[in-house]
Amino acid sequence: MEFLTGENSGCSGCGEMQSSCNFCGACCTGGGPVLRTQDERLIKMGKIQISDLYTMRKGERVFNKETLAMESIPSDQIKIKVQEETIRCTFLNEANRCRIYANRPFECRSYKCWDTKEIEEVYASDDPLTREDIVGGIEGLWDLVKDHQGRCDYETLSGLMERVEADQDKEAMASVCEMIAYDRSLRETLVASGRVKPEILDFLFGRALSTTIVMFNYRLEKGENGYQLVRVE
Numbered sequence: 001m002e003f004l005t006g007e008n009s010g011c012s013g014c015g016e017m018q019s020s021c022n023f024c025g026a027c028c029t030g031g032g033p034v035l036r037t038q039d040e041r042l043i044k045m046g047k048i049q050i051s052d053l054y055t056m057r058k059g060e061r062v063f064n065k066e067t068l069a070m071e072s073i074p075s076d077q078i079k080i081k082v083q084e085e086t087i088r089c090t091f092l093n094e095a096n097r098c099r100i101y102a103n104r105p106f107e108c109r110s111y112k113c114w115d116t117k118e119i120e121e122v123y124a125s126d127d128p129l130t131r132e133d134i135v136g137g138i139e140g141l142w143d144l145v146k147d148h149q150g151r152c153d154y155e156t157l158s159g160l161m162e163r164v165e166a167d168q169d170k171e172a173m174a175s176v177c178e179m180i181a182y183d184r185s186l187r188e189t190l191v192a193s194g195r196v197k198p199e200i201l202d203f204l205f206g207r208a209l210s211t212t213i214v215m216f217n218y219r220l221e222k223g224e225n226g227y228q229l230v231r232v233e
């Protein structure tokens, strides 16, 4: 969710000073919100489905507009998905209205473009909802999530990619390709066996590594001897 902060920021849609929401929907067009512990009830009540969510895992790199640099996130974030080919929240309809307004997440309820004190307090608090809060009690499934996290964590991946970037280290490159292959194979196997629906994969295991590897300025390409990493120039 693309919230502007700072005193009297004004509506992120029209830029006008105001004292209440005019439902322009502008704050819902820059990505979905991060879920907080207060939002767990919305999932339990079925107002938000797991298939509406994806996980940004600890260590994923995101662009920080203030520092103008890619930075790693310090902990997992459970986010509402966005609409295909856009960064509009999946719940924003064509008329720019929220389809779950009465049950919108805590961040959305805390955001007032004309007074950002409340949302800044939410950002400063350390209470994100976690995958464990949602599926930690599901034996078998949670073990899979933990196993995947252990084998595909971004800290390890970052270390390997530093070696690749520094001197095209072949051993590190092979380890990265193995990691991506495991991530892909786990997803395909679980879907093929019917154990997991494809639409909840990005919540359980985060976005596919074959996609997020681009955050390190590399992409995966199929060569004569299998997949290889190619730098994106």
Ligand code: SF4
Pocket (backbone or CB within 6 Å): 011, 012, 013, 020, 021, 022, 023, 024, 025, 026, 027, 028, 111, 112, 113, 114
């Ligand atoms: S809070 Fe969001 S929807 Fe409401 S006026 Fe501000 S930018 Fe528009």
Ligand code: SF4
Pocket (backbone or CB within 6 Å): 001, 027, 028, 031, 032, 033, 080, 089, 090, 091, 092, 097, 098, 099, 100, 101, 104, 105, 108
């Ligand atoms: S859940 Fe609703 S209020 Fe929140 S970003 Fe999405 S559309 Fe906007």
